[in-house]
Amino acid sequence: MKDRMLDAINRAMVRERGLMLALGETAFARALQEERLSMERLVRNVACGDDLVQMIASERIIVERDLEYHANSRAMVSSLTTALNEIGAIEQHLGMVDDPVQYKVVNRAYSLPKNRRAGLPFDEARQALASHQARLGNMDKSRLDDEEKGIIDARRAVMLAAGQLYAARQTASLS
Secondary structure, eight states: OHHHHHHHHHHHHHHHHHHHHHHTTSHHHHHHHHHHHHHHHHHHHHHHSOOHHHHHHHHHHHHHHHHHHTOOSHHHHHHHHHHHHHHHHHHHHHHHHTOHHHHHHHHHHTOSGGGEETTEEOOHHHHHHHHHHHHHHHHTTSSOOHHHHHHHHHHHHHHHHHHHHHHHHHHHHHO
């Protein structure tokens, strides 16, 4: 009985693969693929820039649209809502990190070694950036097509670049 159940699951997976391949040959699927490749290029262009505000704003737009268009479970709604809250924390810290007087207060508040990374405060913005990179890494492990995984990879590149730019601003503010 167990072997028949496993065989049935295997056959269902093979049929699904065949249908996915056939679906990929349609004009709509090709148009969707092209649009996703275009979106990946746009996101990668953001990652190549040095505009931290634009990086965070672009990620906000993507997360808001994902919440609006694709959230189909309580867990996904919760994750995307958390992501938006974390993006809000990053945006709030962007205003503080550029003000040396204000950021020195944050620096003092994160004085313990466990609250620092590379000598800089591991403040809410850096925590949120790390959390969001982990969230994107988890998405990359799910059942997505190559184009969707490319977009996730581009978004991870944006978050990595944003983290580096934010750390540079922290250094400048504390110098």
